[in-house]
Amino acid sequence: MRRGDHASPDSLSLRDWAAKTNGATGFFHDVESSVALHDLAHGTSLGGRLPELAGRSVLIATGDQLTAALALIELDGVARRLILCPPDLAAEHLRSVIADAEVDAVVTSGQTDACGELGVRLHVVCHPAIAPMAGRPDAHRQTEWVMFTSGTTGAPKMVQHSVAGLTAAIKRNAVHDEPVVWGTFYDIRRYGGLQIFFRALIDGGSFVLSNAKEAPRDYLVRLGRHGATHVSGTPSHWRRALMCPSARAMAPRYVRLSGEIADQAVLDALRAAYPQARVGHAYASTEAGVGFEVNDGLAGFPASMLGGLPSGVDMKVVDGSLRIRSLRTAERYVGGAAAALADEDGFVDTGDVVELRDGRYFFVGRTNGVINVGGLKVHPEEVEAVINRHPGVRMSLVHSRRNPITGALVVADVVLHDERTPGKSLEQEIIALCREDLSRHKVPAAIRFVPALAVAATGKLARRHA
Amino acid sequence: MTTKLTIMAEMQKIAGEQAKTLAALSDDLVLLDSGLDSLCFAVLVARLEDKLGLDPFTASEDVAFPVTLRDFVQVYDHAAR
Numbered sequence: 139m140r141r142g143d144h145a146s147p148d149s150l151s152l153r154d155w156a157a158k159t160n161g162a163t164g165f166f167h168d169v170e171s172s173v174a175l176h177d178l179a180h181g182t183s184l185g186g187r188l189p190e191l192a193g194r195s196v197l198i199a200t201g202d203q204l205t206a207a208l209a210l211i212e213l214d215g216v217a218r219r220l221i222l223c224p225p226d227l228a229a230e231h232l233r234s235v236i237a238d239a240e241v242d243a244v245v246t247s248g249q250t251d252a253c254g255e256l257g258v259r260l261h262v263v264c265h266p267a268i269a270p271m272a273g274r275p276d277a278h279r280q281t282e283w284v285m286f287t288s289g290t291t292g293a294p295k296m297v298q299h300s301v302a303g304l305t306a307a308i309k310r311n312a313v314h315d316e317p318v319v320w321g322t323f324y325d326i327r328r329y330g331g332l333q334i335f336f337r338a339l340i341d342g343g344s345f346v347l348s349n350a351k352e353a354p355r356d357y358l359v360r361l362g363r364h365g366a367t368h369v370s371g372t373p374s375h376w377r378r379a380l381m382c383p384s385a386r387a388m389a390p391r392y393v394r395l396s397g398e399i400a401d402q403a404v405l406d407a408l409r410a411a412y413p414q415a416r417v418g419h420a421y422a423s424t425e426a427g428v429g430f431e432v433n434d435g436l437a438g439f440p441a442s443m444l445g446g447l448p449s450g451v452d453m454k455v456v457d458g459s460l461r462i463r464s465l466r467t468a469e470r471y472v473g474g475a476a477a478a479l480a481d482e483d484g485f486v487d488t489g490d491v492v493e494l495r496d497g498r499y500f501f502v503g504r505t506n507g508v509i510n511v512g513g514l515k516v517h518p519e520e521v522e523a524v525i526n527r528h529p530g531v532r533m534s535l536v537h538s539r540r541n542p543i544t545g546a547l548v549v550a551d552v553v554l555h556d557e558r559t560p561g562k563s564l565e566q567e568i569i570a571l572c573r574e575d576l577s578r579h580k581v582p583a584a585i586r587f588v589p590a591l592a593v594a595a596t597g598k599l600a601r602r603h604a
Numbered sequence: 605m606t607t608k609l610t611i612m613a614e615m616q617k618i619a620g621e622q623a624k625t626l627a628a629l630s631d632d633l634v635l636l637d638s639g640l641d642s643l644c645f646a647v648l649v650a651r652l653e654d655k656l657g658l659d660p661f662t663a664s665e666d667v668a669f670p671v672t673l674r675d676f677v678q679v680y681d682h683a684a685r
Contacts, residue, residue, distance in 0.1 A: 512642060542661035543646035569621075578622065583647045584654065 151215035151277035152301070153178055155339045163317045165344040167364055168204035169352055171266040175211070175339070181268035183208035184245070188216065191262060192275045195219040195240045200247035203326050203347045205264040207335060209245045214301060215277025217243075221284040221296070222327040225350060226595035231293055232256060238473035239284055239296060284472055285329060287424045297425055297468035297479065305336045306466045307428035307449070318343030321361045321390075323354070323371035323379070324597050329424040330397045334370050343367075355382040362387035370394035372597040373404045377533040380407055381555075389414060396420040398598050399501040399519050402437040403526040409435065425479055426486040427466030429453065437523075438492075438500035454485065459505050460492050461485040491517060507601060509537070511579040512544035518601070521548060521582065524575045528568050530554050535591050535599055536582065550582040553591055560587040607656065607684065608677045614651050618644050631674040638673070658683050 156164070157179035164175040173183075182188055183205065196217045200206045206222070213220055221239045235241070236256055243260035283304060287295040320338040324331030326347065338345035346364045348357050358379060361369060369390045371379070376395060379385050393408050393415045400419035408417045421429040421439070429451055432439050446452050451464040463484045471479050480486045489506060492499040503517025510516075518536035525534040532553045538546040552568065554560060565585050572581040592600040605613070612629050619626035619640060626639045640648070653659040660683035670676040 512646070539650060540662070541646045541650055542659065543642055543649055547646055547650055549650075579643055583650050 152211045152339060153214065153277060155342075156211050159342050163343055166204055166207055166338075167344065167346045167360070168202060168266065169349045169360070171204065173204065173208065173266055173268060177268040178208070178211060180270060182212060182271040182274075183264050183266065183268055184212055184262055185265065185269065186271055187262045188212055188271070189273070189275050190260060191243050191245070192216050193218050193279070194243040194260070195221070196243045196245055197221045197223055197236065197239070197241045197258070198245050198327070199223040200245065200264055201225075201249050202247055202349060203331075204266050205245075205247040207326060207345075207347065208266065208268075209264045210335070211339070213245075214281050215279050216275050217281050218279060219282040219284060222286070222332070224286050224327045224595065225325060227286065227294065234293065234473075235296065282469075285327070285332070285424055285468075296472040298470050298472050299427075299468050303427060303466050303469070304332065305340065306464075307333070307422075308337055308340050310340060312341065314341065314343070316367065318368055319346065319364055319366045320344070321346040321348070321357075321364075321366040321369040321388075323348055323357070323369075323375035324397070325350075325595070328596060329422060330370065330372065330597065333396075333422065333428065337368075354378055355384045358382055358384040359387045362389070366390055368392040368394070370396065372397040372593075373400050374398060374533065374591075374593045374599050375597050376404055376408060377553075378593060380411055381532060385411060391415055393417045394420060396422050397596070399503075399523065400437055401523040401526050403523075403531075405435060405437060421460075423488055423490075425468050426462040426488050427464060427468065429460075429462050429464070429466075429488075436498070438495075438498045441494060441497050441499055444499075452485075455492055455494075455499070456487075458491045458493075460488045460490050460499075462488060509546050509548055511546055511548060514577070514579045516548050516580045518548075521550065521572065521576060521580055524572050525550055525552060525568055525582075528571055530564060531568070533591055533599075535601070537601070539583070544579075547583040548580060549584045549586070551586050551588045551591060553588060607680045610655060611648075611652065611673075611677055611680065614648055614655070615640065618647055618651070622647075629673060631672065633673045634671060635673065635676060652680065656680065656684065 156175035159175045161174055161176040166173045191213060194217055196213055198206050198209050198220055233256055236258060241258055244258050245262050245264050248263045283299045284296050287297060318341045320334050320343060322331050322334040326332050326335040346361050346366055366388050367390055373395050390412060393412055405417055417435060418431050418433040420431045430443055444453050454461050467486050468479055489504055491502050491505055493502045503519040507518060508515045521536040522534045525531055532555050535551045536548060539549045541547045568585055594600040616626060622644050624639045627633055627637060649659060660679045670679055
C-alpha cells in the first residue's frame with residue numbers, strides 16, 4: 139500500500155514539526171495562556187525532567203488539553219509508550235489501565251493525584267510556561283500511542299497506534315493561501331481531537347484548544363477572536379454550537395464533522411450558517427482510523443468508494459457493517475484479555491451499519507444499538523435522521539421503551555430550534571414525516587420535547603446502549 | 605372520563621393513526637377481531653401508561669391475558685384499585 143504524498147513514517151518527531159514553525163504562526167491557544175510551539179525548539183514544558191521519562195510508558199493525565207499537547211510533542215520519540223488519558227476516565231479504571239499499559243510514569247498538570255498510591259512513583263508536572271533547556275534526549279524511538287475507545291459502557295478499551303498511522307490521512311506540505319487556524323470541540327485525547335492536533339502541528343498553523351471549564355458559547359467567541367479557519371466536531375457538537383447566538387462569532391473556511399452520523403439536516407444547517415465554508419464529513423474511529431472524507435455536501439458516501447481508494451484505504455460491507463483495512467487502523471488492543479482488532483485479512487469491523495440507496499451508502503446505526511420491536515429491528519439513528527429533517531427540529535434522541543406486548547417500542551426526545559411551546563400539531567407533523575419514510579414499527583410511539591440532550595464527553599449523544 | 609372511555613378513545617385514535625379499520629366497540633368484542641394488531645396494542649398500552657399512570661401487564665405477572673374488550677378494561681380497573 140503506497141500513500142503518495144502521505145509519506146510515512148516520518149523521520150521527524152513531533153518536536154521537529156513544532157520547531158519548524160516560525161514564531162509568527164504555530165500558536166496553541168488555551169483560555170488563559172498561549173504557547174508558541176517554536177519555543178519548544180530550545181525549551182521544555184516538563185521542568186527539565188524530560189530525560190527521566192525516556193524509554194518509559196507514560197500516562198498523560200493532565201487536567202487541561204494544552205499541557206497534554208505540549209507533553210505529547212516533547213515525549214514523542216522519547217517515551218516508549220504514551221497513554222492518552224481522556225478527562226472522563228473513571229478513577230475505578232485507573233488501576234487496570236496502569237497495569238495493562240505497564241505505566242511507569244505519569245505526567246499531570248500539577249493536580250493532586252493518587253498515582254503514588256497506585257504504584258507509579260515517577261510523577262512529572264507539565265507547565266504551559268516553556269523554560270529553556272539544554273541536553274535533550276534523542277527522539278529516535280517509535281513511540282507507541284495508546285488511546286481509549288469512545289464506547290461508554292463497561293471498562294474502557296485501549297488501542298495502540300503509531301504516529302505514522304495516526305498522521306497517514308494528513309497531507310504534508312499542503313499549500314494554504316492564508317495561515318490555518320484550527321479549532322475543535324473535541325478533546326485532543328480523543329481520536330477526533332487528536333487528528334486536529336496533528337493537522338495543526340503538521341500544517342504549521344495555530345490551534346485554538348477547547349477547555350472543559352469554558353461554556354460552548356465562549357469557545358465560539360474565542361474561535362472567532364483567533365480567526366479560526368478550520369473547525370471540527372461531532373454532529374452533536376455542531377448542533378449545540380448552532381443553538382448558540384455566538385455561532386456567528388466565527389467564520390471558518392472549513393467545517394468538518396466526524397464521530398457520529400452526519401445527516402443531511404445538519405450538513406444543510408452548517409452550509410446555511412457558514413456560507414463561505416466548505417462543509418465536509420469524515421469517517422473515522424479510534425480502532426479503524428480515518429477512513430475517508432466526503433466533501434460533496436451530501437450525507438452518506440458514494441458506493442464507488444468501496445473496494446480500494448487511492449489513499450490506500452480498503453473498505454467492504456459484510457453483514458451490513460462497514461469493514462476497513464488501511465495503514466491508519468490501530469495496531470492492536472492493549473491489555474491481557476484483549477481480542478484481535480482486525481480479522482485475518484486485516485479488516486477492522488467498525489460496527490457501523492450501512493445501507494445502500496441509489497448508489498450511495500448511508501449510515502443507519504450501530505450493530506449493538508438496535509431496538510427490537512416485536513422481533514423487528516430499528517436503528518435509533520435512522521429514525522433520528524428523519525425527525526431531524528423537520529425544519530423545527532434541532533436534534534433528537536431515539537431510544538427504546540419497554541413494552542409488555544412487543545418487548546420494546548421506539549420513542550423520541552426532541553430538541554427544537556427555538557423555545558416556542560411545542561404544540562400537538564408539531565408532534566403530529568413529526569410523526570407524519572416518520573410515517574412517510576419509515577416502516578410502522580420504526581415510527582415513535584411517543585415524542586417528548588426536551589430543552590436539551592446530554593452529550594457525552596466523547597462529543598457524541600449520550601446513548602444508553604452506545 | 606372513565607377508564608373504559610379513555611381506553612376506547614385511545615383505540616379509535618390509534619386505529620386512525622395506524623390506518624386500521626376499527627370494529628364497532630362493544631364489551632364482547634374479541635380483541636383479535638378489533639382490527640388492531642400487536643403493534644397497535646403495544647402503542648395502546650404505552651399511551652395508557654402515560655394517561656393512567658399504570659401498566660398492569662408489566663406491574664403484575666399474573667394478569668390473565670384479556671380476550672374481550674371487557675376483559676381488557678377490567679385489567680386496568682383491577683390494577684387501579
